[in-house]
Amino acid sequence: MNRTGAQILCESLVREGVEVIFGISGGTVIPLYDAFSEYPQIRRVLVRHEQAAAHAAAGYARTKQKAGVCVATSGPGATNLVTGIADAYMDSTPMVVITGQVATSFIGKDAFQECDITGITLPIIKHNYLVHDVRDLARIVKEAFHIAQTGRPGPVLIDIPKSVQMAVTEFEYPDSVDLPGYKPTAEPDYSHVTCAAELLNRAERPVIMAGRGVIVSQAYEELRQLAEMYQAPVVHTMLGLGSFPPQHDLDLGMIGHHGTVAANKTVQAADLVLAVGTRFGDRATMRTRDFAPHAVVVHIDIDPAEIGKNVIPFASVVGDAKTVLNMLIPLVQPAVRPEWIQQIRTWRSTHPLVPCARTSKLSARTVIRNVCRSADSHTVIVTGVGQHQMFTAQEYMSPRTNGLISSGGLGTMGFELPAAIGAQLASPEDAVWVVAGDGGFQMTMQELSTVVQEGLSIKIAIISNGYLGMVRQWQDLFQQRNYVDVALHAPDFVKLADAYGITAMRVETEEEIGPALRKANEHSGPFLIDFVVDAEENVYPMVAPGASLDCIIESPEKVAA
Amino acid sequence: MEEKLHTLVALVQDEPGVLTRIAGLFRRRGFNIESLSVGHCEQHRLSRMTIVVKGDDAEVDQVTRQLDKLINVVSVTDIxxxxxVARELALIKVTATSEDRSEIMQMVDIYRAKIVDVAPDSVTVEITGGEDKIDSLLTLLRPFGITEMARTGRTALIRGAKSSINN
Known part of the structure; x- marks a missing residue:
């Protein structure tokens, strides 16, 4: 049957199981939106800015563990997606991005709303396509979903000229892809696995460093089985939080720049680091040449280019985390190491995370601790970027696997609200809590309107300290308190929420926190709480930029010392 | 580690934008391409690139793996x-007065190069060989005055029956 390019795209999306798309229409996607109306099985979410479409697709993708889809028109619509695409690329988020393009006959003529989005996105995308011929469209969509969702996931963009959307051809959706240059999942080399096992069996003070790869491959059970049987404590990169139960006796929380003392000390004292699904980002390893100085590093990753990129491992296995762990577990000898476990317990118990507000105002940590503790296995927490994000990562206590969605690699302020919209649509039965700063929230708060229009019950905790807090903290600690452009005005968030039709309240004392959170959770629609907190509470522990993991600033007093 | 020149051979899909993807990758990962030559190869719809890159073994290994991740790159091998057999072709336009012409022709003979164009006061020399051989001829021709030169960059195959490409 003959169909237009726009219909072919819709048919292809249906065949890929796409349930939701996030986007905004515009000149070059009008034929596409016209066709969308014939496909009510695909829910369209109209956002207020294309950046939000990309972040929402990411929030959806990371919660649902399948590709999120966003759509924008050519020119400014497409360029507005760029931050969200870069974010997805850095955090290995599967995403299919569809942009309209000017008609093929106008390409290269600087036509109205023309921009070379395939050129622009080249360095920040797993792959992209400009469709010249409608006969290639179905194949390209098939390939795009395949590339986005296999191997190390990532964003793929399809730029579709308006003329291609309107052209007509026979529709046939291919069953398979033919991509000779794409080798997404290598079967792990058994000799590499045995080599890794031998190293593990010789170690006395091992630690497992879990990254987002564990979540992507859903190797939660394997990780837990290995950790328990082999008696190795587990530390996380920020994006690896949610891969292992935080209440577990072997869990030490996050490592790195704002990692826990116990996690950082454990890595620095270990004689073996088994890194699973991590790229050894600099915020996790801090000064690379001082990372785990006594340890043999064994690196498991699906992306061969990550092996030796940042940290040179002694041994490595390329493959999917779940597959590799399943091969590794039978080769690893069960162990008991009471001294090592006692040591990590001591580090954990002697270095608790403490609120350190400088005034009698609320501590941001206390607020976030309460939000995190009220999260159960039906709660997803989504954060922005900055101090509140680090407090959340440190205080994260949810029993839910994959329960924390945060922008890691790119560190995108403003990620939180749109990503929460995606997370809520991916998981409609669950509670979605946004933890935001008053700076980042103002970058994408227009999406409150989307929340209302889509009838989503998202709960929002704004941590208002009147500053771009993380930058202020750096200026405090490293620029002699030379506060430059960090104090910022915010609107009255309660009135703002009211203007959008969202119930909201302000909380200024500790006694109000619990009741406010309960009220929000019991409320049937969206709910916003503006927590007015101490302006200058810093996030500790902290490793100074450029320092090694064990040079830990633990508290303000110790800074002075 | 010691920096040296590496010769990479990449088979890439013959599609628009492939060169940009590869050049962009080198730029953003901080590598410099010394030379790059591209052309068709024995396989339909694939092009063969010979890329010469300077770096230590670990750096070049990293860039090879990054290249291999590009969807349009079918294979990359560090040979x-x-x-x-590594060869480059150069076309060199040399100022040649009638007095100098026979001396230039002698050198061209010694290097098994060819004169491919003659004008009243210049000759164009074509030479194929390793970079050293071309550099060496250039040193000898320079005193006469080189008006223009075009070099293709290295292209290479490994010796023997085996293919250069890992599949």
Whole structure:
């Protein structure tokens, strides 16, 4: 049957199981939106800015563990997606991005709303396509979903000229892809696995460093089985939080720049680091040449280019985390190491995370601790970027696997609200809590309107300290308190929420926190709480930029010392 | 580690934008391409690139793996350590007065190069060979005055029956 390019795209999306798309229409996607109306099985979410479409697709993708889809028109619509695409690329988020393009006959003529989005996105995308011929469209969509969702996931963009959307051809959706240059999942080399096992069996003070790869491959059970049987404590990169139960006796929380003392000390004292699904980002390893100085590093990753990129491992296995762990577990000898476990317990118990507000105002940590503790296995927490994000990562206590969605690699302020919209649509039965700063929230708060229009019950905790807090903290600690452009005005968030039709309240004392959170959770629609907190509470522990993991600033007093 | 020149051979899909993807990758990962030559190869719809890049073994290994991740790159092989035939072609336009012409022709003979164009006061020399051989001829021709030169960059195959490409 003959169909237009726009219909072919819709048919292809249906065949890929796409349930939701996030986007905004515009000149070059009008034929596409016209066709969308014939496909009510695909829910369209109209956002207020294309950046939000990309972040929402990411929030959806990371919660649902399948590709999120966003759509924008050519020119400014497409360029507005760029931050969200870069974010997805850095955090290995599967995403299919569809942009309209000017008609093929106008390409290269600087036509109205023309921009070379395939050129622009080249360095920040797993792959992209400009469709010249409608006969290639179905194949390209098939390939795009395949590339986005296999191997190390990532964003793929399809730029579709308006003329291609309107052209007509026979529709046939291919069953398979033919991509000779794409080798997404290598079967792990058994000799590499045995080599890794031998190293593990010789170690006395091992630690497992879990990254987002564990979540992507859903190797939660394997990780837990290995950790328990082999008696190795587990530390996380920020994006690896949610891969292992935080209440577990072997869990030490996050490592790195704002990692826990116990996690950082454990890595620095270990004689073996088994890194699973991590790229050894600099915020996790801090000064690379001082990372785990006594340890043999064994690196498991699906992306061969990550092996030796940042940290040179002694041994490595390329493959999917779940597959590799399943091969590794039978080769690893069960162990008991009471001294090592006692040591990590001591580090954990002697270095608790403490609120350190400088005034009698609320501590941001206390607020976030309460939000995190009220999260159960039906709660997803989504954060922005900055101090509140680090407090959340440190205080994260949810029993839910994959329960924390945060922008890691790119560190995108403003990620939180749109990503929460995606997370809520991916998981409609669950509670979605946004933890935001008053700076980042103002970058994408227009999406409150989307929340209302889509009838989503998202709960929002704004941590208002009147500053771009993380930058202020750096200026405090490293620029002699030379506060430059960090104090910022915010609107009255309660009135703002009211203007959008969202119930909201302000909380200024500790006694109000619990009741406010309960009220929000019991409320049937969206709910916003503006927590007015101490302006200058810093996030500790902290490793100074450029320092090694064990040079830990633990508290303000110790800074002075 | 020691920096040296590496010869990479990449088979890439013959599609628009492939060169940009590869050049962009080198730029953003902080690598410099010394030379790059591209052309068709024995396989339909694939092009073969010979890329010469300077770096230590670990750096070049990293860039090779990054290249291999590009969807349009079918395979990449570092053939530096292989016994290979590596050649470059250069066209050199030399100022040649009637007095100098026979001396230039002698040198061209010695280097088994060819004169491919003659004008009243210039000759164009074509030479094929390793970079050293071309550099050496250039040193000898320079005193006469080189008006223009075009070099293709290295292209290479490994010796023997084996293919250069890992599949």
């Amino acid at each position: 530096t350590r292989c016994d290979m």
